[in-house]
Amino acid sequence: MIASLPMYDQPSQRAANDALWAQIRAALGYGPEQLTRGGDLWAQWTAPDLALSQTCGLPFRAKLHDRVALVGTPDYGLAGCPPGYYNSVITVRSGSGLTAPEELAGKRMAYNEALSQSGWAAPCGFLEAHGVTPGALVQSGAHQASAEMVAEGAADFAALDARAWQIFEEHTELGEKLTVIARTEPTPALPFITAQGGDTGAIRSAMQAALDALPERHRQRLGLRSVLHIPAEDYLALPIPAPPA
Numbered sequence: 001m002i003a004s005l006p007m008y009d010q011p012s013q014r015a016a017n018d019a020l021w022a023q024i025r026a027a028l029g030y031g032p033e034q035l036t037r038g039g040d041l042w043a044q045w046t047a048p049d050l051a052l053s054q055t056c057g058l059p060f061r062a063k064l065h066d067r068v069a070l071v072g073t074p075d076y077g078l079a080g081c082p083p084g085y086y087n088s089v090i091t092v093r094s095g096s097g098l099t100a101p102e103e104l105a106g107k108r109m110a111y112n113e114a115l116s117q118s119g120w121a122a123p124c125g126f127l128e129a130h131g132v133t134p135g136a137l138v139q140s141g142a143h144q145a146s147a148e149m150v151a152e153g154a155a156d157f158a159a160l161d162a163r164a165w166q167i168f169e170e171h172t173e174l175g176e177k178l179t180v181i182a183r184t185e186p187t188p189a190l191p192f193i194t195a196q197g198g199d200t201g202a203i204r205s206a207m208q209a210a211l212d213a214l215p216e217r218h219r220q221r222l223g224l225r226s227v228l229h230i231p232a233e234d235y236l237a238l239p240i241p242a243p244p245a
Helices: 011-028 041-045 057-064 117-129 143-152 162-171 200-213 216-222 232-236
Strands: 050-054 068-075 088-093 109-111 137-139 157-161 178-183 192-195 226-228
Touching: 011 050, 011 162, 011 200, 011 216, 041 050, 050 068, 050 200, 057 068, 057 117, 057 232, 068 200, 088 117, 088 143, 088 162, 109 117, 109 143, 117 143, 117 157, 143 157, 143 162, 143 178, 157 162, 192 200, 200 226
Parallel strands: 109 137, 109 157
Antiparallel strands: 050 192, 068 192, 068 226, 088 157, 088 178
16 A cells, blocks of 8 residues: 655655654554655555545646545645635745735746646736736746745746745745745645545544644644545636646
């Protein structure tokens, strides 16, 4: 069987993720001893023996919703977001002079990938609502890489997952190098999934029991308050933006 928690698995988070999975496995009574790290995420997400993983809302609605079972939605208690929702922070280099969304017209935008809700879909809708067309689009491959590109001057702005941004602020120097000038509208947070046919209710209950049993230091590190039930239809109702030209 396969289990992975790849969405927030920076080095600072790995021990807490390992501890969480150990508690989930104990509550479930099955699953691999270790989390899978690295490798092809799409192969993991669609594996017939997937016990648990976490994906992004855009891949879920674009390619996965009819190939996996939705277990639940994390609640990270993010400011300005309802329970189980998250958003993106629009970041610029500190001292750049950029202070408002309208000033991003024609500016270089770093994005992690075109199948990212927070890095691509959310800023697409946000910029369109503000009548802003960015300039060059630069793919970075990861939220942290996008942030680093902005910090180093290789891009002018980026939209970053709000939970990832919290981690960067706590564990890197990026919080000092970047400034948040806006936030996108909240959408359902990154869904937990299992293979089709999985007992999603039992897995969600096991996840909540695992959180309740987790030592406080790990709970604080993960920032995960609870695992909620948000219907798949709430994810599927969101638009799928065109990829970059």
